[in-house]
Amino acid sequence: MGVPLRQQLAVGSYLIKQKLKGAKKYPLVLMLEPLFRCNLECAGCGKIDYSDDILDKRLTFEECMQAVDECGAPMVSIPGGEPLIHKDMPRIVEGLIARKKFVYLCTNALLLKKRIDDYKPSPYLTFSIHLDGMKERHDASVCQDGVFDRAVEAIKLALDKGFRVNINCTLFQGETAPEVAEFLDYATELGVEGITIAPGFSYEHAPKQDVFIKGNDVKELFRGIFRIGKNRKWKLNHSSLYLDFLAGNQDYNCTPWGNPTRNVFGWQKPCYLLADEGYAATFQELLDTTPWENYGSVNNPKCASCMAHCGYEATAVEDMLKHPIKGLMTSLLGIKTDGAMVGTAAPVQTAASTLAGIPINVEHTK
Numbered sequence: 001m002g003v004p005l006r007q008q009l010a011v012g013s014y015l016i017k018q019k020l021k022g023a024k025k026y027p028l029v030l031m032l033e034p035l036f037r038c039n040l041e042c043a044g045c046g047k048i049d050y051s052d053d054i055l056d057k058r059l060t061f062e063e064c065m066q067a068v069d070e071c072g073a074p075m076v077s078i079p080g081g082e083p084l085i086h087k088d089m090p091r092i093v094e095g096l097i098a099r100k101k102f103v104y105l106c107t108n109a110l111l112l113k114k115r116i117d118d119y120k121p122s123p124y125l126t127f128s129i130h131l132d133g134m135k136e137r138h139d140a141s142v143c144q145d146g147v148f149d150r151a152v153e154a155i156k157l158a159l160d161k162g163f164r165v166n167i168n169c170t171l172f173q174g175e176t177a178p179e180v181a182e183f184l185d186y187a188t189e190l191g192v193e194g195i196t197i198a199p200g201f202s203y204e205h206a207p208k209q210d211v212f213i214k215g216n217d218v219k220e221l222f223r224g225i226f227r228i229g230k231n232r233k234w235k236l237n238h239s240s241l242y243l244d245f246l247a248g249n250q251d252y253n254c255t256p257w258g259n260p261t262r263n264v265f266g267w268q269k270p271c272y273l274l275a276d277e278g279y280a281a282t283f284q285e286l287l288d289t290t291p292w293e294n295y296g297s298v299n300n301p302k303c304a305s306c307m308a309h310c311g312y313e314a315t316a317v318e319d320m321l322k323h324p325i326k327g328l329m330t331s332l333l334g335i336k337t338d339g340a341m342v343g344t345a346a347p348v349q350t351a352a353s354t355l356a357g358i359p360i361n362v363e364h365t366k
Contacts (some may be wrong), residue, residue, distance in 0.1 A: 177224025194237030219248030242316035248341030254311030
């Protein structure tokens with residue numbers, strides 16, 4: 001795991017405070033989405049079909065700081081859209097760092113070379129750069145040639161300047177285990193701090209619906225990936241039990257309030273991935289008025305195929321804290337890649353009734 005000790009201690013301290021207060025639902029990662037506008041039109045994106053008046057909206061610096069203070073999460077992921085388009089993004093990042101929040105600034109990297117001097121290396125700032133595979137695969141995913149090369153150039157530049165850098169990889173239909181393994185080898189050799197990898201969520205508003213991989217196909221793909229990578233030193237930025245979940249060996253439901261979203265419409269119900277369920281005016285209203293029991297893989301058909309880390313990583317870490325021996329053995333022995341897979345997730349109970357885990361990864365999934 002590439003997360004620095006400073007960050008682990010800060011998040012651990014926050015977690016202990018929540019337990020001592022007896023909090024039942026609380027966030028660890030704020031998904032701060034200050035705009036939907038992007039300079040790409042990816043096939044699997046759920047944002048680009050908004051009208052221009054919505055795409056032109058921005059959260060102000062003051063609104064961003066209010067959301068962070070109101071929420072109180074120790075980590076902030078800034079997805080989009082493309083955040084580097086936002087003219088006040090350097091000021092927003094500075095404001096978050098001043099509050100000692102660990103910031104993951106998600107970007108396709110097309111503007112990073114031009115804008116990188118607007119930022120200063122900090123243990124609180126990580127550039128989370130979107131790469132969905134090797135050159136051909138990534139450029140096809142983002143529907144534009146040449147993006148892979150520009151992103152890799154930006155990764156190398158950011159590393160040379162002393163920034164923390166992660167890669168955020170989303171897998172879609174047509175992936176093969178050898179292709180993904182080749183990419184993970186390449187990403188590791190680049191020297192990034194960590195790699196986030198998860199199946200894409202089937203956004204209702206995505207321009208193409210046949211690009212998403214679902215169900216047992218996801219689990220078989222990840223079993224193949226882990227079978228190849230058994231003795232390789234990939235820096236996967238996830239808990240071992242979340243990876244075990246992806247391979248079909250754990251039966252989980254999500255913890256949707258673990259990564260609450262504040263965007264140009266307000267506080268999004270119930271999570272970053274579902275955009276048509278309504279909004280709340282404040283974070284407390286989000287907690288109090290969202291019908292959490294109506295969501296999850298067995299409670300809502302929209303959630304049925306979701307295995308995204310923004311919903312399930314917190315559940316996996318909760319399980320690890322409750323069953324440390326299981327977590328330790330999975331970490332030491334590796335992910336099981338054969339045998340029967342678990343069935344459909346059980347109704348909401350353990351992790352969906354109390355969030356007590358530290359999400360290892362905070363990046364978004366497109």
